[in-house]
Amino acid sequence: MSKKGIIYLFIILFFSGIHSNIAQNTSEETQPLAEILTELETQYSVHFTYVDQTIADIYIVKPDKNFTLEELLDYLKSEANLDFILVDNHNIVISKRMNPLSSIITQKLEEVVITNYLTKGISRKSDGKTSIKTADFGILPGLIEPDILQTIQALPGILSVDETVSNINVRGGTHDQNLILWDGIKMYQSGHFFGLVSAFNPYLTTDINVSKNGTSVIYGDGVSSVIDMQxxxxxxxxxxxxxxxxxxxxxxxxxxxxxxxxxxxxxxxxxxxxxxxxxxxxxxxxxxxxxxxxxxxxxxxxxxxxxxxxxxxxxxxxxxxxxxxxxxxxxxxxxxxxxxxxxxxxxxxxxxxxxxxxxxxxxxxxxxxxxxxxxxxxxxxxxxxxxxxxxxxxxxxxxxxxxxxxxxxxxxxxxxxxxxxxxxxxxxxxxxxxxxxxxxxxxxxxxxxxxxxxxxxxxxxxxxxxxxxxxxxxxxxxxxxxxxxxxxxxxxxxxxxxxxxxxxxxxxxxxxxxxxxxxxxxxxxxxxxxxxxxxxxxxxxxxxxxxxxxxxxxxxxxxxxxxxxxxxxxxxxxxxxxxxxxxxxxxxxxxxxxxxxxxxxxxxxxxxxxxxxxxxxxxxxxxxxxxxxxxxxxxxxxxxxxxxxxxxxxxxxxxxxxxxxxxxxxxxxxxxxxxxxxxxxxxxxxxxxxxxxxxxxxxxxxxxxxxxxxxxxxxxxxxxxxxxxxxxxxxxxxxxxxxxxxxxxxxxxxxxxxxxxxxxxxxxxxxxxxx
CATH class of the missing domain: 2.40.170.20 (TonB-dependent receptor, beta-barrel domain)
Known part of the structure; x- marks a missing residue:
């Protein structure tokens, strides 16, 4: 197929997909909790913080739209059998019901300034860093999978002059001036195919934190940035x-x-x-x-x-x-x-x-x-x-x-x-x-x-x-x-x-x-x-x-x-x-x-x-x-x-x-x-x-x-x-x-x-x- 043919086929699929999906009737008695939470964030102006696996495979009936926030949390706790901890007026932590020590520490999370920053799964924290959760990741232009080091190039001030993940330039710095950590371990190689594919599998690397400035003293090295993957x-x-x-x-x-x-x-x-x-x-x-x-x-x-x-x-x-x-x-x-x-x-x-x-x-x-x-x-x-x-x-x-x-x-x-x-x-x-x-x-x-x-x-x-x-x-x-x-x-x-x-x-x-x-x-x-x-x-x-x-x-x-x-x-x-x-x-x-x-x-x-x-x-x-x-x-x-x-x-x-x-x-x-x-x-x-x-x-x-x-x-x-x-x-x-x-x-x-x-x-x- 010619290049033009590929483009035309893709555009046809693109818009036909929109039409077919709008036409679908998805109203069911129960819905995935993840979808319901997304709607509730908009309705109540709150943000839910959770590990994707915590709410996976949980289906509940939609809550009443007239619930107060307190009534909503009580309902969700009962139906989902999870803990919903109100950290402040806008942030709610979801966790499995666990031992008291872990539950208390879970409440000490950093405040999220903005959720769905650019796309779903990316958020901005109060300490200036950007957090990416691959399990919640939505979509970015040109990417069909949550490629970690390609994704961070969507953030302002970060690009690669040669399009590779082995040459990421954060505010004018060279790639070796980035501290790249995988579960706390410094990595000296970041790319496959000599820089065109991230070397880190995104499906078990669940959390990525990117800091361009004002990083924690926990981190040494990296005079340009810290890319911390967990x-x-x-x-x-x-x-x-x-x-x-x-x-x-x-x-x-x-x-x-x-x-x-x-x-x-x-x-x-x-x-x-x-x-x-x-x-x-x-x-x-x-x-x-x-x-x-x-x-x-x-x-x-x-x-x-x-x-x-x-x-x-x-x-x-x-x-x-x-x-x-x-x-x-x-x-x-x-x-x-x-x-x-x-x-x-x-x-x-x-x-x-x-x-x-x-x-x-x-x-x-x-x-x-x-x-x-x-x-x-x-x-x-x-x-x-x-x-x-x-x-x-x-x-x-x-x-x-x-x-x-x-x-x-x-x-x-x-x-x-x-x-x-x-x-x-x-x-x-x-x-x-x-x-x-x-x-x-x-x-x-x-x-x-x-x-x-x-x-x-x-x-x-x-x-x-x-x-x-x-x-x-x-x-x-x-x-x-x-x-x-x-x-x-x-x-x-x-x-x-x-x-x-x-x-x-x-x-x-x-x-x-x-x-x-x-x-x-x-x-x-x-x-x-x-x-x-x-x-x-x-x-x-x-x-x-x-x-x-x-x-x-x-x-x-x-x-x-x-x-x-x-x-x-x-x-x-x-x-x-x-x-x-x-x-x-x-x-x-x-x-x-x-x-x-x-x-x-x-x-x-x-x-x-x-x-x-x-x-x-x-x-x-x-x-x-x-x-x-x-x-x-x-x-x-x-x-x-x-x-x-x-x-x-x-x-x-x-x-x-x-x-x-x-x-x-x-x-x-x-x-x-x-x-x-x-x-x-x-x-x-x-x-x-x-x-x-x-x-x-x-x-x-x-x-x-x-x-x-x-x-x-x-x-x-x-x-x-x-x-x-x-x-x-x-x-x-x-x-x-x-x-x-x-x-x-x-x-x-x-x-x-x-x-x-x-x-x-x-x-x-x-x-x-x-x-």
Missing amino acids: QSNSLDQDFKAGAGFNLIHADGFAKVPLNKQAEIQVSARRSVTDFIFTPTYDQYLQRVFQDSDFSNSEQNTTPIVSNNERFYFYDIATKLLYDITDQDQVRVNFSTINNSLTYDQISLTNDNESLTNTLEQNNFAGGIQYLKYWNSKLTTTAQLYISNYDLKAIDFDVINNQRQNQENEVKDLGIKINATNHIDDNLKLHGGYQFNEVIISNLEEIDIPDFTSFVREVNRTHSIYGEAEFTSADKNTYARIGIRTNFIEKFSEFFTEPRLSVSHKLNNNFRFEFLAEFKSQTTSQIIDLQNDFLGIEKRRWILSNNEDIPIIKSVQGAFGVHYNKNKLFISAEAFIKNVEGITSRSQGFQNQFQFVNDIGKYQVKGVDFLINKQFESFSTWLSYSFSNNDYTFDNLNNSNTFRNNLDIRHAVTFANTYSINNLNLALGFNWHSGKPTTLPEEIQNNANNIIEYKSPNSDNLSNYFRTDISATYKLKFGNKLDASIGASIWNIFDRKNIINTYFATDENGDIVTIDNLSLGITPNISFRVRF
């Missing part, structure tokens, strides 16, 4: 499972009760790309490998053929939950993430010699956590974990008969001890200790000429922290203030990092907030050469040595004003962030600074704006981000300030979601100004094949524009079995967006322009079952 942490006593597939991968998950005190959770996912060729895979293949050794680059005039390629990825996650008593809990988990690529290169001018190139990328994580409820006020947790990242490549140069081995390995061993004390209903205290030992090694071997380089760095960090959270009796004011002190053994240096988050409700409609933080990190990613690791996964992790690779430090602050009334949410947040200690090798320069190593800093100032209007079945939003992001390096550009490689001055998103009965639809537009680029001088002296460039980042690529559409439909087969089907088209108009441009010289010394293009029109379909 698997389900409660025993449900119910067997649940599901499986599904799309045009890239198939997956399955299960939650299996072992007895009343124990449960095991398992999820697994594997690509189907090594034995099924799909149009989605074709687009992904072109996008990822267009500028790698796998594809013939434009400046390569020697005929080389790559074939017999085999690519696949998989991930497996397991978690054991064991409640020793009502007050003692043990959680054990592990995860493994893998990408694997092999392909042959054949030289047509060298006796058709064939050699196999390989690239392996893996992240293993494992941990054990013990949680103790001492009483209704005091809780402690202790966690021991290890995270191991390994990137290996074998690259054969068939023309020069040369073999190159490269390896980048990270071993991160951590211990975390935390205590939380609920002084009263308005004050909560946190305190704790964290230890990390990080070992990073880099290996490079070349056979002709014989060359070996091996660098191994070790760093141990001890951290202590304390923090107070305050909520006023009228729930109008929230404040969290804390301080974290890191001691780095290798350098015998202390780093003190205060953090602050304050929000105050002026009246029922207006709220303002102030966020500020100091942060530091000792790990970062660099690029030695653009063709490292086959030119596909170019970045390698390194450790600070306090010399040519300093410790990265950041200071940032933000002030925001938010308006929320009658499902209309308007938000404006101004921010400033200063980050120092970056190296030029970490910024991915492909101009006159590509082979220069220097130390510098950047400053980004800007405003994030959002307007979101929700109706009963419809949500629409417009977000706009303006930022000015500039470098200053000690020895580059005569120490003058110049534009950051990630200086996206303007970014706009306009999107709509529509839900009726079991049908979800989404349509969205993404536009942003082109990233900076450096052009060659018009007059060149190429005697030495050296390109003379204009001022760094003084020009821009063309503006980026993309339109996405998606639809999902749920099928109910009974109380225990349901299914869903989905379809999406990414970049529906097949716009050729240039996401990067650089220049090289060919064998004749002529300058060649290499453009990297974004994903073209990319269809996808999915089918899932749950039981």
Whole structure:
């Protein structure tokens, strides 16, 4: 089918689905509790907080519309056999009827400022962070499954200049400046398919919290943001499972009760790309490998053929939950993430010699956590974990008969001890200790000429922290203030990092907030050469040595004003962030600074704006981000300030979601100004094949524009079995967006322009079952 045919078919299905679903008569004697709660939130202007599994498979008769809120809660408690705890006039916590200690602690939840932020399942908290619940997730344009790291890019101030989840830029920062946690374990790999698919299975990763500023002192690292992912942490006593597939991968998950005190959770996912060729895979293949050794680059005039390629990825996650008593809990988990690529290169001018190139990328994580409820006020947790990242490549140069081995390995061993004390209903205290030992090694071997380089760095960090959270009796004011002190053994240096988050409700409609933080990190990613690791996964992790690779430090602050009334949410947040200690090798320069190593800093100032209007079945939003992001390096550009490689001055998103009965639809537009680029001088002296460039980042690529559409439909087969089907088209108009441009010289010394293009029109379909 042609591309136009795909578009027309999708539009027909899109609108026929609306018509058929409006025509359905869904009035029944009983309805799912989840659907009823959604209606009650609108009717009573309240928000229900719950774990999705708590209300799953519960059907009740709709309550009387004339009930008072108190009468409504009594009715729901009786009919659903659950606890409905009124935290304040607008927030209600739903939980299973449990032991007194757990019930009391459950009431100490952070206040939700706005629910269904952008779409169902996303909410904004009073401390400035954004919470995503995958089990409640609605739909976003271009997505038919709750891809975690794609979803957070819908938030203002977060985007990826190259469309990958392995290069997420939060307010102008590089990807390595994001702290990505999975059940408290730092992850050094975030993407499958070398960045086009999130590496974290969303069907057991139930809660994601994203903080761009004012983060809790519990978190170290991450000078740009924290992305904290949590698997389900409660025993449900119910067997649940599901499986599904799309045009890239198939997956399955299960939650299996072992007895009343124990449960095991398992999820697994594997690509189907090594034995099924799909149009989605074709687009992904072109996008990822267009500028790698796998594809013939434009400046390569020697005929080389790559074939017999085999690519696949998989991930497996397991978690054991064991409640020793009502007050003692043990959680054990592990995860493994893998990408694997092999392909042959054949030289047509060298006796058709064939050699196999390989690239392996893996992240293993494992941990054990013990949680103790001492009483209704005091809780402690202790966690021991290890995270191991390994990137290996074998690259054969068939023309020069040369073999190159490269390896980048990270071993991160951590211990975390935390205590939380609920002084009263308005004050909560946190305190704790964290230890990390990080070992990073880099290996490079070349056979002709014989060359070996091996660098191994070790760093141990001890951290202590304390923090107070305050909520006023009228729930109008929230404040969290804390301080974290890191001691780095290798350098015998202390780093003190205060953090602050304050929000105050002026009246029922207006709220303002102030966020500020100091942060530091000792790990970062660099690029030695653009063709490292086959030119596909170019970045390698390194450790600070306090010399040519300093410790990265950041200071940032933000002030925001938010308006929320009658499902209309308007938000404006101004921010400033200063980050120092970056190296030029970490910024991915492909101009006159590509082979220069220097130390510098950047400053980004800007405003994030959002307007979101929700109706009963419809949500629409417009977000706009303006930022000015500039470098200053000690020895580059005569120490003058110049534009950051990630200086996206303007970014706009306009999107709509529509839900009726079991049908979800989404349509969205993404536009942003082109990233900076450096052009060659018009007059060149190429005697030495050296390109003379204009001022760094003084020009821009063309503006980026993309339109996405998606639809999902749920099928109910009974109380225990349901299914869903989905379809999406990414970049529906097949716009050729240039996401990067650089220049090289060919064998004749002529300058060649290499453009990297974004994903073209990319269809996808999915089918899932749950039981």
